[in-house]
Amino acid sequence: MSDDDCIFCKIIDGQIPGQVVDQDERTVSFMDINPATRGHALVIPRRHARDLLEIEPSELEAVAVAAQRLAGRIHERLEPAGINLLNSCGRAGWQTVFHFHIHVIPRYEGDPLRLPWTPGEGDPEEIAKVAEQLR
Numbered sequence: 288m289s290d291d292d293c294i295f296c297k298i299i300d301g302q303i304p305g306q307v308v309d310q311d312e313r314t315v316s317f318m319d320i321n322p323a324t325r326g327h328a329l330v331i332p333r334r335h336a337r338d339l340l341e342i343e344p345s346e347l348e349a350v351a352v353a354a355q356r357l358a359g360r361i362h363e364r365l366e367p368a369g370i371n372l373l374n375s376c377g378r379a380g381w382q383t384v385f386h387f388h389i390h391v392i393p394r395y396e397g398d399p400l401r402l403p404w405t406p407g408e409g410d411p412e413e414i415a416k417v418a419e420q421l422r
């Protein structure tokens with residue numbers, strides 16, 4: 288299942304070029320065209336799914352396993368100081384390409400990335416209230 292207008296489906300089909308670095312039956316991994324750091328890559332399911340809420344659990348599992356495999360290779364070959372996995376879901380959650388993907392971002396000492404929130408003291412009552420909504 289692919290989406291005719293989807294740029295990542297086109298990379299899978301070979302309709303547009305991509306620097307593919309890993310693939311298996313269910314997933315493809317390729318370099319991000321605008322890397323946040325050296326080695327920034329994306330892992331996607333072959334089967335089109337819009338986002339975290341839409342992807343089938345078994346497909347998500349395959350993508351997570353592929354992301355771990357790629358993170359291991361990045362760790363070995365690029366020797367970063369750390370690695371972030373990132374998924375964005377929905378426009379407000381920074382998603383810009385609507386084919387589910389996990390960013391694998393090698394981290395280096397002194398790289399330009401910063402935590403996107405300011406850690407601050409939480410209100411225990413509010414936390415408990417939300418927890419209640421989630422149980």
Ligand code: 5GP
Pocket residue numbers: 294305306317318319320321322329374375381382383384385
């Ligand atoms: P999002 O913002 O949805 O979490 O991530 C989309 C990512 O896809 C961005 O980091 C962006 O640089 C990358 N991207 C967008 N278009 C292309 C493309 O045509 N080729 C590749 N390789 N990456 C792309």
Ligand code: ZN
Pocket residue numbers: 289290293294295296297335336385386
């Ligand atoms: Zn797609």
